[in-house]
Amino acid sequence: MLLVILVLMIGGAIFSLEARDLLSAVVAYGIVGFGLVICFLILQAPDLALVQIVVETITLIIMVAVILNSTRKELGVKWASKTVAYIVGSFVFLILFMYFFEKVTSVLSVFGEHLLRMSEAYIEPGAKDTGSANLVTGVIFDYRGYDTLGEATVLFTAVMGVLTVMRLKGRKEE
Amino acid sequence: MKGMTIIVKKVSEILCGVIFLYGIYIVLHGHLTPGGGFAGGVIIAGAFILLIIANGSEKVSLKRKETGTSFTESGAILAFLAVAASGMVVGTVGLFFKNYLPKGHIGRLLSAGFIPVYNIVVGIEVSAALITVFLAFVIFREEVLK
Amino acid sequence: MTVYFLCLILFLVGLYGVVSKRNLIKIVIGLAIMEYSVNLFLILIGYIKGGTAPIISGLAKFKKFVDPLPQAMVLTAIVIGLATTALLLAIAVRIYRKYGTFDVKEIKKLKG
Numbered sequence: 343m344l345l346v347i348l349v350l351m352i353g354g355a356i357f358s359l360e361a362r363d364l365l366s367a368v369v370a371y372g373i374v375g376f377g378l379v380i381c382f383l384i385l386q387a388p389d390l391a392l393v394q395i396v397v398e399t400i401t402l403i404i405m406v407a408v409i410l411n412s413t414r415k416e417l418g419v420k421w422a423s424k425t426v427a428y429i430v431g432s433f434v435f436l437i438l439f440m441y442f443f444e445k446v447t448s449v450l451s452v453f454g455e456h457l458l459r460m461s462e463a464y465i466e467p468g469a470k471d472t473g474s475a476n477l478v479t480g481v482i483f484d485y486r487g488y489d490t491l492g493e494a495t496v497l498f499t500a501v502m503g504v505l506t507v508m509r510l511k512g513r514k515e516e
Numbered sequence: 517m518k519g520m521t522i523i524v525k526k527v528s529e530i531l532c533g534v535i536f537l538y539g540i541y542i543v544l545h546g547h548l549t550p551g552g553g554f555a556g557g558v559i560i561a562g563a564f565i566l567l568i569i570a571n572g573s574e575k576v577s578l579k580r581k582e583t584g585t586s587f588t589e590s591g592a593i594l595a596f597l598a599v600a601a602s603g604m605v606v607g608t609v610g611l612f613f614k615n616y617l618p619k620g621h622i623g624r625l626l627s628a629g630f631i632p633v634y635n636i637v638v639g640i641e642v643s644a645a646l647i648t649v650f651l652a653f654v655i656f657r658e659e660v661l662k
Numbered sequence: 663m664t665v666y667f668l669c670l671i672l673f674l675v676g677l678y679g680v681v682s683k684r685n686l687i688k689i690v691i692g693l694a695i696m697e698y699s700v701n702l703f704l705i706l707i708g709y710i711k712g713g714t715a716p717i718i719s720g721l722a723k724f725k726k727f728v729d730p731l732p733q734a735m736v737l738t739a740i741v742i743g744l745a746t747t748a749l750l751l752a753i754a755v756r757i758y759r760k761y762g763t764f765d766v767k768e769i770k771k772l773k774g
Contacts (some may be wrong), residue, residue, distance in 0.1 A: 348668040352675060355695050359679040364687055371691050374672075378698050385705050386715045389737055391621065392542070393607060395559045397744045399692070400565065408654055408751050409687065412758045417684050417765050418519075435627035436674070447666050452713040459731040461708070468730070469718050473619030473628035474547040475697045477716035477727070481633040481734040482552065486601065487613035493738040500745035501645045505586070507752045508652040515557055554741050569766065622718065642741060649748045 344384055351377040364414045367407045372398065389478050528570035535563040545641040547628045553635040557619050557642030568654065575658050583650045599633055630650035665706055668755050672699040686754040686764045688748065701736045730737040 354373030361367040377400035382391040462483055472480035483492050543556030582597030605613030676699060679692025708729030716730040754764065761769050 344665060345668065345760075348672070352668065355672060355675045355679075356730065357676065358695075359683065359688060364685070365690065367691065371694070374695055378702060382701060382705065385709050386713060387733050387736075388715050389552065389555060390557045390667055390733060392550055393558055393737060393774075394696055396555075396562050397740055400558070400562060400650070401744055401747055403565065403569070404650070404653060404748055404751060405687075408755055413764065416688075430751065436745060439674070440670075440682065442693065443670050450666075450707065452717065453663065453665050453706065454709055457710050457729050461731060463731075464731055465716065465727050468716075468769050469622055472615070472631065473622060474624050474631050475718045476547055476549065476552070477546050477730040478550075478733050478737065479552045479631060479635070480628070480665070481730050483614075483631045484615060484736065486734060487634075487763070490638070490738060491596065491600065493742055494593055494596060494638065495644050497642065497745050498589065498741050500742070500749050501586075501589065501648050503749045504649050504652050504745075504752045507749070507756055508655070508756065512717050550715065552735055558741065645745065649745065652708075652752070653748075 344381060347380050347384075349351050351381075362416050364409050364416055365406070367416070368402065371405070373400050375401070384419060389476075524570050528566050532563050532567050535566065536560060539551070539563060539639075539643075543635055544632065545625070546635040547631045548623065548625070553638030554642055557639040558646065560639065560647035561650075563645070565650050568650065575627040585651065587645045589641055589644035589648060592637050594643060596634070596637045596641065599630065599637065666703070669699055669703045669706060672702070686757065686766065687751075689766075690750045690754060693750065694743070694747055697739075697756050699737060701743075704732040704736050 351374050354370050354377065358367045358370035358374070361370060374395065379391050379398070382388075382394060400477045464485065465477065468477045468480050469475065472484040474480040474484070524535040538563075539556045539559035541556075542559060546556065547553030564572055568612035589623060600613050603616060606614070606616050614628040615631070617629035619629055622628075626632075673696055676695035677754045680696065680773075683689055684691065705727055708731065709730055710726060713726040713728040716727040716733070738764060758764060763769070
């Protein structure tokens with residue numbers, strides 16, 4: 343089940359990158375995000391599915407707004423003289439990357455067999471330490487509070503960046 | 517941004533309140549059921565975005581200004597810091613992010629000390645941030661059309 | 663193991679988009695796909711067969727749970743991802759207003 347949805351997501355990603363029209367590229371990008379929602383539901387993460395389904399919708403709305411305000415045309419493909427060298431180079435990179443990925447994942451256990459040893463420290467005393475029945479919320483706001491504070495700061499900075507970039511004229515001129 | 521037809525306006529008028537209430541429910545029950553500040557804040561922002569898309573930006577009394585939501589966001593993140601720093605004052609051993617309220621019975625609405633407070637603050641912050649981002653794009657479009 | 667490899671392939675598809683495309687919107691889409699695949703990989707590490715979502719109720723007290731730590735990390739990362747994607751799109755829009763094109767190479771040529 344998980345494999346089928348992952349293959350569908352890869353297909354959607356490839357089509358989204360190769361589409362000739364930017365609007366259809368954005369719609370195909372939606373396949374990846376909504377497929378991820380189903381993956382989260384299968385992997386027993388309902389909190390993440392709840393966030394991802396709304397976030398994906400808002401992302402699609404913003405992307406469609408941007409594209410309808412500018413252009414829908416995709417640029418033509420130009421074959422440079424060094425294309426063969428690029429293809430060979432990327433294949434070498436791909437083989438190296440696969441080799442090291444195999445090395446790394448052989449350290450991890452087989453998928454779905456064991457948890458990391460660290461998880462016992464969060465699962466067993468989690469409810470008693472934090473008093474929260476939802477362990478994810480307990481981890482976010484109690485064990486890992488500094489992390490959440492940092493993420494909130496990053497969110498604030500990103501929003502300030504959007505406002506600074508999008509403003510056409512300064513506030514004092516009005 | 518101009519509004520849509522009257523059918524869309526009526527339906528969004530009915531739906532928006534329900535979505536907003538659902539977001540508040542998700543925020544308040546974040547320590548008992550799936551959800552929490554991040555999920556609920558995103559849902560509340562989605563309700564406002566639906567209202568803006570359906571009715572146009574003038575109708576929601578936002579008046580092409582993003583200062584209100586921006587102030588709300590900054591205030592929420594300051595409140596987060598203040599609640600976290602209040603743990604340094606209370607008790608013999610002061611710790612940042614100290615959860616000194618009574619934990620209560622697991623599974624009740626009033627339990628888990630400061631976690632519901634953090635949930636509410638983060639929910640306000642996330643929803644205000646996303647509405648600000650969306651309003652910035654709307655303002656850009658209006659300035660281009662002018 | 664196959665799941666991990668499919669996740670890697672999704673990451674590589676996003677990397678291909680970032681490296682080889684000339685359109686700024688396609689580059690943003692590639693970055694977002696990479697981010698999604700990393701999120702999925704973290705959740706895959708924390709999964710155990712037969713485990714339930716990490717929420718304690720009266721019935722499921724002694725069952726197995728999946729790991730709550732990666733879920734907590736990814737939960738914040740998703741919301742941050744939306745904000746950073748919006749920031750990238752804002753920069754792309756401003757470049758379009760200034761130069762009239764999304765093409766990266768054209769923008770490089772126009773540098774005066």
